[in-house]
Amino acid sequence: MNAMTRRLVIGTAAVSMALSMAACGKAGGDKKDAAGSGDTKSIGLLLPENASSTRYESFDRPFIEAKVKALCADCKVQYSNAEGSAAKQKQQFDTLIAQGVKVIILDAFDAKSTQSWVKEAADKGVKVVAYDRLATGPVSAYVSFDNEKVGELQGQALVEALGAKAADANIVMINGDEADPNAAKFKSGAHKALDGKVKKVVYEQSGEWKPTVAGQKIGAAITQFGKDGFQAVYSANDGMAGAIITQLKSAGIAVPVGGQDAGLDAVQRIVAGDQSYTIYKAYKPLAESAAELAVNLLQGKDVKAVASSTIDSDTDKGIPAKLLDPKVVTKANINDTVIADGLYKAADICTADFAAACTAAGIK
Structure with a gap:
């Protein structure tokens, strides 16, 4: 191969490589645009505690994880619980950002302390869905009850x-x-x-x-x-x-x-006559709305398809919000609320210690 031929082959290869790299770059760019803020498939989930209420581990977390999976088969949820510590939750939040997570569902243990975290996250293109409690700072959406x-x-x-x-x-x-x-x-x-x-x-x-x-x-x-x-x-x-x-x-x-919170032990206390009522906030629609908001943000979709109203926090105005309706649970309507919604089965409530009380209350 003479020098001229060798230069022609090398030049052709270089052009081909450049075109390939350009095509890869365009594909990567399209992927980033589709995701809205990066091509990560991870969603962070930070819940506040597990001592005062069993709801977070029993309901919120599994419902959110299941809905994310249903909406985005190759997405994963990176979960941590603050265990009642604002400082621990801040560390967990920072860790998620360091790992490249682009959307975080945050149920803030201390909502007043989150303003600087959420601002720093927003500056880095990380979206935050405030869950149950309205975190301060420029959150992208909020889902809770009235x-x-x-x-x-x-x-x-x-x-x-x-x-x-x-x-x-x-x-x-x-x-x-x-x-x-x-x-x-x-x-x-x-x-x-x-x-x-x-x-x-x-x-x-x-x-x-x-x-x-x-x-x-x-x-x-x-x-x-x-x-x-x-x-x-x-x-x-x-x-x-x-x-x-x-x-x-x-x-x-x-x-x-x-x-x-309609915890199982609370419902049993109601059956026994020790507690008069609880408030049932249907965790499944709450959790599923949060998951849908998070996936929409990850994929660059409009959150207003889910969050049709707005709410103001101490720091920000007009936050897209979805607010759900709570219900009172008393002995008289256990069948029509937590059992009818599938939160509990009668057998979950009516264990041996509560069987007679359940029969008297007509719980089945």
């Missing part, structure tokens, strides 16, 4: 449990963690329903979403007001309600107590 309505339903159910005694009833309120913006909405809604319908809220404290703290607070209320000093207890969730009921029983006090 949380003030949750509180209103709690307050109304407590008034109904008191019946004719409501007007003369003193109430103890054990609220959620003040770092959780939902807790303030539950409290506001509950007051809207209670104020003017009961005699007085004589004691009001945060239980911090911790059963041990709630137990301590109700113990302090008993010490301060005595066995007959209050006629009902508002508990912001079921985990705290369980500890409150234990303390009340040990003091020989039987008054209406309500909660939230």
Whole structure:
């Protein structure tokens, strides 16, 4: 091969290689455009705790993972639980970003602390779906329940449990963690329903979403007001309600107590007559909406197909949002709510200890 021929072959090869590289680059570019912010197939999922409520591990996580898989067969969910620590959740959030995850579903343990995290993520092209609790910062979408309505339903159910005694009833309120913006909405809604319908809220404290703290607070209320000093207890969730009921029983006090989350143990307490009501927030549509929002963001689709309303946070306005409706669960409607929706089977609720109570309540 002479020099001229050799130069022609090399030149042709170089042109061919350049065209191949250009074609690869275009394909990669198309893939990135389709994904909206990168070609990753991972979605981060950060949930806040697992001590006060069993819902996150039992319902939220598996429902989200299943829906992501159904919508995107080759996507995967990278999951972590903060176990009640804002600092731990921040580390988990940073780890996901370092790993190249482009969409994170975040149920913030301390929603007020997330502003700088979410801003830094947004600056790097990472989208955040605020889940259940409205994280501060420029989140791309939010899915939850109408949380003030949750509180209103709690307050109304407590008034109904008191019946004719409501007007003369003193109430103890054990609220959620003040770092959780939902807790303030539950409290506001509950007051809207209670104020003017009961005699007085004589004691009001945060239980911090911790059963041990709630137990301590109700113990302090008993010490301060005595066995007959209050006629009902508002508990912001079921985990705290369980500890409150234990303390009340040990003091020989039987008054209406309500909660939230429709945990299995709470439903069983309702059947047994120890707890008056819970609030059922259907976890499956909540979780599936979050999964759909996350996959849409990953694929560059419009979130407004799912999030048809908007909401304002402390830092941002007009956030695309989907808000679902909660339901009150009492002994009278267990069949029509948590059983009808497939959250629990009658057999899950009506174990040996509760079989007689279930029969009496017509639960089947």
